[in-house]
Amino acid sequence: MRNWKPRPGPWLTFGLAGIALAGAALAPGAPLIQTASAKPPAPMAFCHAYPEAKACNTGFADCVACHTTPPARNAFGMQISEKLAPGVTRPLSDEDFLKYLPVALKAVEDLDADSDGFSNIVEIMAGTQTADANSVPKSLACAADDASRAAGAQWNVCTFDAAYAFKKVHMDFCGRSPTRADMDAFRTITDEKQKLARISEALDQCLDSPYWLGPNGVVWNIANAKIRPAHAVKSGANPGPVPLGDYDDDYNLFTWASSDDHDVRDLLLAQYFVKRTGPVTLEQISEEELAKRPRGTAQPVPKDKRVGMISTRWFGAVNTMFTSIPRTTAAQAYRSYLGFDIARMQGLNTVPHEPKDYDIKGVGAPECAVCHATLDPLSYPFTRYNGISGGYSYNDDRLKDYVRVDGPRVAEAPAGGMILGEEVADLLEWGKVAANSDAFAMKVTYDYWKLLIGREPDVNDQAEYTRMWRGLKSATTYDYRVEKMLHDLVLTNAYGRP
């Protein structure tokens, strides 16, 4: 789960946008009272229109892009509202809203909602607040005399500093500083290309280090929030008091898919498991060896039903547990691998006529359906995969075992569902759609970006961040190889400018 830290920026925006809003309301002809209703699909729709905007680094925009306190709109939201489906009866249905929003966004691109001299489209792409005059795009270039002074200093803060990047690569990937001899030798290199080659060499060595690849190493720890280990219920090596499943399988698969020449989409596509043969060496486990495992560490889901990290025994044990319709499981998968946290109303993609509430949990109530119209169809493909009850296995008829507890309709829940607006027949297709989505590439890139750069992609990072995640998707660039992406990431200004 991404840390939920309050961000002063949006709160400041609330205050200032509130003033802007009041100002707009007092303008001749402006309505004093707004009528509006919540549109949870709006953040994702915004990012369909502007996938490379800074606000869309995570795949969905924040509500503050258009609102003060939703549904009240800020000045930018007001401009959109005036262009949105003029003449169509309010309130708009979700379908109409999504249909007309792109046109409305286009219509206001050249306007300047906060009158700060930067048009809305410039601010959207730069990542500054369109409704906050104090939030303006900034240049990171040094003044000429500063640039020449910086060039003679210990670290050149005005540009990519190769020596700085060389040192950082050692710290980030090897877990130690370069030796003094290495650092002194690096500083004697005068040719820029040679410097970059030396950095790349160092990175190659460090990517095979125990610090990076080993148990409890960097890559391992990236997976913590996705796997959510709990030693108390671990089976296998070093078991806990109540052994339910061995999360080492999950960590090994995660490390495998995130290293070497492996396709990171295997996080959601792999139909194999991986074992550790040394501090930094991993290999796939044969089905014969897997079949011989004792009951406590068996992986009962058959090979042709496996879906990478989201169908493992451990994933079912801690997320599905005893549930018929495993919404928590689907939400955890959505959050971990696509970056959408439904508990915080992210990634909502309302499916018409949902939720059907097959298990009679009351999720059809309007205040619940806001999220469950996305979450429930997202969860249906998980309903054939058992958690603790049912022994972590796959069973097409699993839901019949829940009729006594959840009512007869629970057995009608389909195996197919919806993810990111696409219908899927089962969890395998769910995995494929997810793995090939922009959101997946963004999330993978985001995890490494935040780790290595030290913060979320910022206003000035847009071009480089976008290049990374698009490159991850491209067969001619990184082709879903994390290590290839990292080789370029360490040469970005975001990484190497002190």
Added chain:
Amino acid sequence: MRKQIISGLAAIAALAACATAPEPALPQFAADVPAPVASVDPRVKFKDGERYLRDLSANLGIPREDICKELSRYDCMTDAFRIVLGGVEAPNLLVNEPIENAALTSPIAVDRVALHVCSNRVRMDREDPAEAVLFKAGAFGADGRARTPDAEWLNATADAIYGSILMRSPSEREIQNLAAYYTQVADGRAANSPDVAADWVTLSCFAVASSLEAVFY
């Protein structure tokens, strides 16, 4: 530079003769160094306890498993201060990511680690002078009589401290700072006491090892 070191040492010698003296002030330097350019996109990252200790271990020649133990038993990072020094421990403590904001005790823990490491190193140097890394006997004459450390020894020790911990040579100003700091450490004790010299090395090591440059990158 030589004139400044000598005048600094003259101050040390004069003050060593004082039985009780007020805390000696450190020399003020003229603003002769131009201000560096500020970063337009400042970001630094904390080394976290494990990387911090690995660097100190590699550069001070103390095995990682021995370099810092609280109560002589608990590894400073793995056991004692893992989370407040930026580590994670997911299976038992449920800490999946490093803490977002520094804990109140984080800088204190850094100071403890630095003091542990430097005290260790100087103790080892005194026990086995042939393998000394920081505290090298050279200040004391071959006839065994202690004498006030001279400029050469102070320079070399400052270089050893900066070289080991920050992996670079100290600037002139930094050397002057450390040399002048000797008078504070002497603090009314005889400047030619090996204990004073050892304390100066320990505390200089501590100050450099817990400085921002050592702890962040």
Added chain:
Amino acid sequence: MTRHLSRRNFLRTASLGATGAFIAARAPQDAFAQEVMIERAKNPRFLIVLSSFGGANQVDAFLSRRESEVPNAKTLNAYPDDMVQTIGEFRAIDMKGPSIGAIPAAFTANQSNFVRKHNNDMMVVTHTGTSVNHFVAQQRSINGNAAWKGRTLQEAVALTYGAGYAIPNVHLVNGTGFTERGTDNTLPAYVYGERAPTPNLWPLSLDGYRGIAGAPDRKLFEAARKFRNERLDPPPTSSARSAAASGSSTGPTSGAMHCAAWRPRISSPS
């Protein structure tokens, strides 16, 4: 005394131990408000939050129901009458079993001893809430779903009674929503929870010197800190701070790096 205490000198100030000194540094300048805070600090309330999760339910302990009291006893969480003990205002159940529902783990629970010992100092706070997300549900249980500007129960108590204490809010448990920081950023810094993930060793981190074998005299150690702070890590000048804030590229820095707030990074192996 400065009103904004940096972390580095915070505990040095704490060692003064004077409630009035603390409060003077923390409270608004209004004399009456300071007086109120001093009085409260003299007679503090200590809130100890016990949290349970993962299927455990404290309602089943201290507020457990007897089958005879509940119409749908077979469906709801009710217990045989003779299992439920009444101790003071609360209830307690002692039981043991071979499994926890479908989880094959034997257990023994003895609540009566605890309740007997502490019932005069106990408060059981119930709330109505729901979330299938454990973390969110835990957070809501201590912040009332942001009922009071997003403050947690612990933060509210620390704010009311804790001005006279160095660290009025301490979390011995980590990684749960019960100990997550609230969302009210207007609170003074001392109110937010301080993490003590390894409670038995945590006290060591309250003092930078004590217990370190072979270290020079403490007075010298404190002087070394001062030397480091003033000579090796000089704070940025006010011009540098304002230059940095405005994005200007001039002004002195410490090694050309600003360190306003450090954030430890993921990537620490065990």
